[in-house]
Amino acid sequence: MDHTSEVSALKMVGITKRFPGVLANDQINFEVKAGEVHGLLGENGAGKTTLMKILYGLHQPDEGEIHLNGEKVKILSPRAAADLGIGMVHQHFMLVENLTALENVVLGLPAAHPPLLDLEPARLRFKELTREYDLRLDPSTPVWQLPVGDQQWLEILKLLFRDARLVILDEPTAVLAPKQAKQLFQTVRRLAAEGRAIVFISHKLEEMKEVAERVTVLRDGHVVGTVDPKVAKPSELAQMMVGRDVFLSRRERKTYPEKRDLLVIEGLSCLNDRKLPALNNLNLTVKSGEIVGVAGVDGNGQRELAECISGLRQFTSGSILINGIPVDGVVKDNSLLGYVPEDRHKTGLVLNFTVEENLFLKTFAKFPYTKRGFIQWREIRKKAEAIIREFEIRTPGSSVTTYHLSGGNQQKVVVARELSSDPALMLTSQPTRGLDLGAVESVHKMLLSVRNRGGAVLFISTELPEVMALSDRIIVMFKGQIMGDLVAEDADVNRIGELMLGHQEAMKTIP
Structure with a gap:
C-alpha cells in the first residue's frame, strides 16, 4: 500500500533519553503512516524498549517531540496514551489471571453508571468483536484457564475494545505455533487495512519480511536506517542490527559413536x-x-x-x-x-x-x-x-x-x-x-x-x-x-x- 501522500499517524522527532551512565535514545526519528505495518528491529539495549515506553507514556523524553496525526502531543502516562488511541500488547501479558476474559477487557475502563458496573453491554461488544475478527474466546472463561495463544488474542481484543488507532505489538509471536502466527499476521494486516498504524517489534527477520511494509533498525540508541524488508536480505538486516555478520545456521558437529x-x-x-x-x-x-x-x-x-x-x-x-x-x-x-x-x-x-x-x-x-x-x-x-x-x-x-x-x-x-x-x-x-x-x-x-x-x-x-x-x-x-x-x-x-x-x-x- 502506498502511504506517501498520507499524514503520519506517528512522528517521533529527535527523541533523546538519558539514564545514569547510559544514552538510551540519541536523536531518534521514527515515523509510521496510517494503514502501515512498520517493523522495529534492534539488539537488546539498542533502544527499542525505551522508545516504545516513551510512546506509551512510561518514560518522558529528555529531548524531542511526538506528533500524532500531525499534532504535537505530550504523553505523560499510559492512561494518557490510551486516551490518545495508543495501545500496546506487551511481551509479558498484562492480564489478571483470576479474572474472566471479559473482566480483563473492561478493567480500567470508566463505568457507564458509577458506582454500578453493568457488564452486559461490554459482553455484547466482546462477542461482536470476536465474531468480527474470528476469535474463539469465551467472555466468562477465567484467564488462567486460557491457553497462552488465546491470552495473546485477548490482549489484542482489549485494544480493539478501546478502538486503538496506533497499535504496538512487542514480540507477538513468541508464544504461538506456526499456524497461529499465520493467523496473527492476517489479523495484523486487517488492522492496518482498517487504517490503524501498527508498530511490529520482533527479532525474527522472516516475520518482518512477511508482515511489515517498512522496517526501522536501531543500534546503540541510533537509527541505522529504514528499509523495505521485501527487498533487503535477512543477512543485510542482521548486519544492520549487530554491525557484523551473524550466523545462526547449523554448525559442524563432533560425533560420538559410544553415547551414554x-x-x-x-x-x-x-x-x-x-x-x-x-x-x-x-x-x-x-x-x-x-x-x-x-x-x-x-x-x-x-x-x-x-x-x-x-x-x-x-x-x-x-x-x-x-x-x-x-x-x-x-x-x-x-x-x-x-x-x-x-x-x-x-x-x-x-x-x-x-x-x-x-x-x-x-x-x-x-x-x-x-x-x-x-x-x-x-x-x-x-x-x-x-x-x-x-x-x-x-x-x-x-x-x-x-x-x-x-x-x-x-x-x-x-x-x-x-x-x-x-x-x-x-x-x-x-x-x-x-x-x-x-x-x-x-x-x-x-x-x-x-x-x-x-x-x-x-x-x-x-x-x-x-x-x-x-x-x-x-x-x-x-x-x-x-x-x-x-x-x-x-x-x-x-x-x-x-x-x-x-x-x-x-x-x-x-x-
Whole structure:
C-alpha cells in the first residue's frame, strides 16, 4: 500500500533519553503512516524498549517531540496514551489471571453508571468483536484457564475494545505455533487495512519480511536506517542490527559413536501450580553429545518438565536419572546439571546483586572463593572478569548491578554461570526468548559447546526455527505428553506445527 501522500499517524522527532551512565535514545526519528505495518528491529539495549515506553507514556523524553496525526502531543502516562488511541500488547501479558476474559477487557475502563458496573453491554461488544475478527474466546472463561495463544488474542481484543488507532505489538509471536502466527499476521494486516498504524517489534527477520511494509533498525540508541524488508536480505538486516555478520545456521558437529544416557526419564507425571495434571507418564532419554529440542506451544508441560528435572517441582510418579544418579529434589552437584530457567528475573538472577555475585551464586562458598569462612572477593572478581570476557557479556564491570544490564546480557550471565561448572546435562527453558540476534548467536554457541565436548543439552523453546537448527532430535509436547520424536534432519515445519496443536494425523507421518 502506498502511504506517501498520507499524514503520519506517528512522528517521533529527535527523541533523546538519558539514564545514569547510559544514552538510551540519541536523536531518534521514527515515523509510521496510517494503514502501515512498520517493523522495529534492534539488539537488546539498542533502544527499542525505551522508545516504545516513551510512546506509551512510561518514560518522558529528555529531548524531542511526538506528533500524532500531525499534532504535537505530550504523553505523560499510559492512561494518557490510551486516551490518545495508543495501545500496546506487551511481551509479558498484562492480564489478571483470576479474572474472566471479559473482566480483563473492561478493567480500567470508566463505568457507564458509577458506582454500578453493568457488564452486559461490554459482553455484547466482546462477542461482536470476536465474531468480527474470528476469535474463539469465551467472555466468562477465567484467564488462567486460557491457553497462552488465546491470552495473546485477548490482549489484542482489549485494544480493539478501546478502538486503538496506533497499535504496538512487542514480540507477538513468541508464544504461538506456526499456524497461529499465520493467523496473527492476517489479523495484523486487517488492522492496518482498517487504517490503524501498527508498530511490529520482533527479532525474527522472516516475520518482518512477511508482515511489515517498512522496517526501522536501531543500534546503540541510533537509527541505522529504514528499509523495505521485501527487498533487503535477512543477512543485510542482521548486519544492520549487530554491525557484523551473524550466523545462526547449523554448525559442524563432533560425533560420538559410544553415547551414554545422561538423562533418563521414565513414567513422569506431575501437577501444575493449580493442582491440575501437567505431565502424564512421560518418557525421555537424552544421550551424551546430543541436543534434544523440545517444541510445543507454551503451556503444554514444558515448564513443569524443566522444574521436575531441576528439582524445583515435585512429581507424583516416575523417575529421573542424571548421569545415573536419581533426582528427587534440588540438584546440588553443579557437575551434574546446569539450568537456565524460563524466567531469568524470577528464578535465574538476583537483580539487585552485582554481575560477579550472580556469576558465583552456586560456587562462592567453595575453595578458592572462600577460605577459612571468609569470601575472597579478589579471587571472585578475577574469575568473574575472565568469564565476562569469555562469554562476551556487555557490562562496564563485574561490580555493576545486574538490573542495569540489557535482557540479552542478563541471560548471558545466567548461561555463563551454569556452563562454568561443565555440567553433564545442560537444561535450558526458553533461553533466547526476547533476545536479539547477537545475543541469540552467543547463547547458541554456548549450548553447542556443551554438545561438542560430549555433554547433553535439553533445549526447550517455542522458537521452532531455532529448535530445528540446533537440535539432533526434536520431541513435540502437547498437553503434557510427547506427541512425536523426530530426527532433526528429517523434521518438517508443517508436521511439527500440526503436532504442536495436537493433531493426531501428523503422528502417522512420523517414520
